[in-house]
Amino acid sequence: xxxxxxxxxxxxxxxxxxxxxxxxxxxxxxxxxxxxxxxxxxxxxxxxxxxxxxxxxxxxxxxxxxxxxxxxxxxxxxxxxxxxxxxxxxxxxxxxxxxxxxxxxxxxxxxxxxxxxxxxxxxxxxxxxxxxxxxxxxxxxxxxxxxxxxxxxxxxxxxxxxxxxxxxxxxxxxxxxxxxxxxxxxxxxxxxxxxx
Amino acid sequence: xxxxxxxxxxxxxxxxxxxxxxxxxxxxxxxxxxxxxxxxxxxxxxxxxxxxxxxxxxxxxxxxxxxxxxxxxxxxxxxxxxxxxxxxxxxxxxxxxxxxxxxxxxxxxxxxxxxxxxxxxxxxxxxxxxxxxxxxxxxxxxxxxxxxxxxxxxxxxxxxxxxxxxxxxxxxxxxxxxxxxxxxxxxxxxxxxxxxxxxxxxxxxxxxxxxxxxxxxxxxxxxxxxxxxxxxxxxxxxxxxxxxxxxxxxxxxxxxxxxxxxxxxxxxxxxxxxxxxxxxxxxxxxxxxxxxxxxxxxxxxxxxxxxxxxxxxxxxxxxxxxxxxxxxxxxxxxxxxxxxxxxxxxxxxxxxxxxxxxxxxxxxxxxxxxxxxxxxxxxxxxxxxxxxxxxxxxxxxxxxxxxxxxxxxxxxxxxxxxxxxxxxxxxxxxxxxxxxxxxxxxxxxxxxxxxxxxxxxxxxxxxxxxxxxxxxxxxxxxxxxxxxxxxxxxxxxxxxxxxxxxxxxxxxxxxxxxxxxxxxxxxxxxxxxxxxxxxxxxxxxxxxxxxxxxxxxxxxxxxxxxxxxxxxxxxxxxxxxxxxxxxxxxxxxxxxxxxxxxxxxxxxxxxxxxxxxxxxxxxxxxxxxxxxxxxxxxxxx
Numbered sequence: 001x002x003x004x005x006x007x008x009x010x011x012x013x014x015x016x017x018x019x020x021x022x023x024x025x026x027x028x029x030x031x032x033x034x035x036x037x038x039x040x041x042x043x044x045x046x047x048x049x050x051x052x053x054x055x056x057x058x059x060x061x062x063x064x065x066x067x068x069x070x071x072x073x074x075x076x077x078x079x080x081x082x083x084x085x086x087x088x089x090x091x092x093x094x095x096x097x098x099x100x101x102x103x104x105x106x107x108x109x110x111x112x113x114x115x116x117x118x119x120x121x122x123x124x125x126x127x128x129x130x131x132x133x134x135x136x137x138x139x140x141x142x143x144x145x146x147x148x149x150x151x152x153x154x155x156x157x158x159x160x161x162x163x164x165x166x167x168x169x170x171x172x173x174x175x176x177x178x179x180x181x182x183x184x185x186x187x188x189x190x191x192x193x194x195x196x
Numbered sequence: 197x198x199x200x201x202x203x204x205x206x207x208x209x210x211x212x213x214x215x216x217x218x219x220x221x222x223x224x225x226x227x228x229x230x231x232x233x234x235x236x237x238x239x240x241x242x243x244x245x246x247x248x249x250x251x252x253x254x255x256x257x258x259x260x261x262x263x264x265x266x267x268x269x270x271x272x273x274x275x276x277x278x279x280x281x282x283x284x285x286x287x288x289x290x291x292x293x294x295x296x297x298x299x300x301x302x303x304x305x306x307x308x309x310x311x312x313x314x315x316x317x318x319x320x321x322x323x324x325x326x327x328x329x330x331x332x333x334x335x336x337x338x339x340x341x342x343x344x345x346x347x348x349x350x351x352x353x354x355x356x357x358x359x360x361x362x363x364x365x366x367x368x369x370x371x372x373x374x375x376x377x378x379x380x381x382x383x384x385x386x387x388x389x390x391x392x393x394x395x396x397x398x399x400x401x402x403x404x405x406x407x408x409x410x411x412x413x414x415x416x417x418x419x420x421x422x423x424x425x426x427x428x429x430x431x432x433x434x435x436x437x438x439x440x441x442x443x444x445x446x447x448x449x450x451x452x453x454x455x456x457x458x459x460x461x462x463x464x465x466x467x468x469x470x471x472x473x474x475x476x477x478x479x480x481x482x483x484x485x486x487x488x489x490x491x492x493x494x495x496x497x498x499x500x501x502x503x504x505x506x507x508x509x510x511x512x513x514x515x516x517x518x519x520x521x522x523x524x525x526x527x528x529x530x531x532x533x534x535x536x537x538x539x540x541x542x543x544x545x546x547x548x549x550x551x552x553x554x555x556x557x558x559x560x561x562x563x564x565x566x567x568x569x570x571x572x573x574x575x576x577x578x579x580x581x582x583x584x585x586x587x588x589x590x591x592x593x594x595x596x597x598x599x600x601x602x603x604x605x606x607x608x609x610x611x612x613x614x615x616x617x618x619x620x621x622x623x624x625x626x627x628x629x630x631x632x633x634x635x636x637x638x639x640x641x642x643x644x645x646x647x648x649x650x651x652x653x654x655x656x657x658x659x660x661x662x663x664x665x666x667x668x669x670x671x672x673x674x675x676x677x678x679x680x681x682x683x684x685x686x687x688x689x690x691x692x693x694x695x696x697x698x699x700x701x702x703x704x705x706x707x708x709x710x711x712x713x714x715x716x717x718x719x720x721x722x723x724x725x726x727x728x729x730x731x732x733x734x735x736x737x738x739x740x741x742x743x744x745x746x747x748x749x750x751x752x753x754x755x756x757x758x759x760x761x762x763x764x765x766x767x768x769x770x771x772x773x774x775x776x777x778x779x780x781x782x783x784x785x786x787x788x789x790x791x792x793x794x795x796x797x798x799x800x801x802x803x804x805x806x807x808x809x810x811x812x813x814x815x816x817x818x819x820x821x822x823x824x825x826x827x828x829x830x831x832x833x
Contacts, residue, residue: 030692032691036661040827045696046695047697048699052814195752196751196752
């Protein structure tokens with residue numbers, strides 16, 4: 001099984017391009033003020049400010065494994081590194097089952113099923129996949145301890161990463177055991193990063 | 197005996213002294229021999245020389261030098277002639293020694309007459325050529341005793357009567373002279389009536405006594421068109437020479453060219469360059485002596501042509517010239533007409549020529565303070581806070597005029613002459629005050645009226661961006677110094693950009709880039725530059741530079757809420773900044789009041805201001821912001 005992470009930066013990149021084109025300091029016309037004794041002159045100072053580019057490093061995909069016999073779910077952490085000059089906020093925008101594997105799961109809430117009792121058909125149909133911030137992995141204090149389950153549509157703000165700091169996301173899942181063969185399945189994880 | 201003669205002999209009297217020395221050397225042995233023959237006294241007693249001493253005491257309040265002299269010889273009466281030269285003169289000249297002048301007017305015979313009543317109530321009808329008495333003694337609007345002011349009395353005699361028996365008119369029955377001054381005038385061509393040989397000889401003798409003679413128009417002339425040979429024999433006394441070919445120059449205006457007693461007493465004629473009106477007249481000869489007045493250009497007399505003697509010496513531009521006790525004036529060409537100016541000049545000249553006295557004291561009004569004070573030195577100008585009142589400080593000092601004197605004694609019985617030693621006096625009347633004008637013109641000359649006696653003067657600032665102060669110092673004699681001019685220019689003119697643009701690129705290692713703000717001072721004086729205001733006007737707020745310890749760690753909200761923009765003087769080396777009041781940037785929070793940055797030099801000096809900024813990096817979007825910088829430019833004191 002594969003998971004894919006995506007970040008949304010198109011709009012920011014667009015602003016950055018605009019900022020570069022406006023960043024050429026220039027004079028306007030000169031003015032000569034005259035008067036007797038003491039005079040006043042005004043200069044308007046215009047500033048053009050470019051947006052800061054957000055830079056985050058993350059894996060393109062991660063793979064998890066379910067062993068029905070051992071009743072284990074194993075997945076590596078999703079490591080996210082903030083290369084931006086300032087802190088960024090990471091948000092799980094979505095986590096959805098995706099086609100492309102030998103199975104396409106239907107995401108359900110972990111409490112929706114009696115997972116050890118699922119038959120073959122339901123085991124191959126339902127899964128409760130979640131992602132959450134891993135404690136002590138680099139997130140600033142105050143990070144979310146909640147798990148974003150794939151069945152949920154609401155984004156989850158995971159936490160804040162300081163510049164040049166990495167944090168990790170952990171995957172978790174509830175699943176059936178009645179698999180009659182080896183299968184693959186995909187999910188799409190969408191993360192959003194914004195300036196803190 | 198020779199040792200008592202002055203070292204500085206009058207230029208024209210050197211022949212005299214040789215003769216006098218010889219005469220005295222010759223007479224003394226004769227006198228000694230006579231005494232020896234009588235056996236009444238030892239020889240050494242008879243050779244004791246008369247001692248003539250002179251004291252010269254300046255009188256600043258009266259602007260004259262008091263002269264007193266004593267003569268040890270009481271054996272005979274003496275007459276005296278005073279000689280003087282100022283520090284501005286190279287030769288001694290005789291000076292007046294009387295407070296009144298008795299004049300004999302020897303006039304040419306003409307038909308027209310004038311009738312008048314003198315200030316003493318006597319009625320006269322005289323040929324118009326004898327108008328001098330009318331001029332000097334008839335009351336007028338300027339003086340109740342006429343232009344002679346009661347100091348000058350005039351008798352008259354025709355040239356024909358005078359030629360026939362000069363001594364009858366010149367002398368009293370006892371042989372003494374009646375008059376201080378003779379005046380030959382006045383008529384055009386002197387009516388072609390020359391002196392007789394006898395009259396010339398008697399006039400020559402009169403002159404040699406030191407008494408004065410004033411020669412009128414066309415008396416001393418000897419050329420190819422008009423000639424008065426006997427008169428001209430006396431021309432050397434006036435230091436006048438002929439122009440062989442008839443050459444005239446004239447006008448109806450003259451100007452004062454020399455200042456002294458002749459222009460100051462008893463009438464104040466005016467300083468050098470004063471223009472006077474006279475009837476049309478002209479010269480016909482060259483003057484080599486003192487030229488007191490010249491014709492004013494343009495020369496309106498027909499065919500006027502300037503002429504000089506050989507080597508460029510002498511001039512025919514003169515209207516009045518004198519040398520020692522003789523003078524020539526061009527009065528007469530207009531046949532008895534005379535303007536008030538001309539009558540005053542004539543009165544002053546007659547008085548000037550009255551030089552012989554039997555008194556032993558005289559207040560020399562020719563010995564005046566003629567030197568103006570120094571040109572005032574302006575030490576500073578201050579003003580009140582709103583520049584409506586100015587005070588100028590200055591100083592000056594009066595200058596003294598130095599004089600040297602000696603007196604010549606003439607024995608009235610034996611004609612022996614001897615001189616006192618030369619004495620010196622220095623006359624300084626002192627500072628009277630300052631004549632000050634404040635206006636918008638660069639070359640105004642104050643009229644000499646006293647504005648203040650103090651060494652400072654406070655005045656209201658005239659309108660306009662600049663003004664001039666003109667100060668002349670005036671002494672108690674009325675001498676006016678050269679004028680000190682001071683230009684005060686208050687037109688502040690400064691060129692600066694209307695706006696500038698800076699950029700913040702948080703992704704760059706040098707995120708803040710801004711051009712300097714060039715300031716050019718076009719004023720003619722240094723200008724102080726101050727920051728009067730600096731505040732955000734759009735897109736962002738102002739923050740103090742100390743708001744955050746680490747501006748780079750600001751959140752997006754903090755970044756967008758405010759930045760600290762500062763302005764200060766950019767590099768000073770090689771720039772027009774002549775003084776720096778503040779080396780660190782000025783931020784909005786520093787502007788509880790105006791903050792001086794520095795001073796820009798005058799006349800086009802340029803210096804830059806530099807922007808500096810503290811800001812966060814967390815800009816999520818492109819943004820434009822604006823600040824308004826207000827600068828004050830003030831005349832640097």
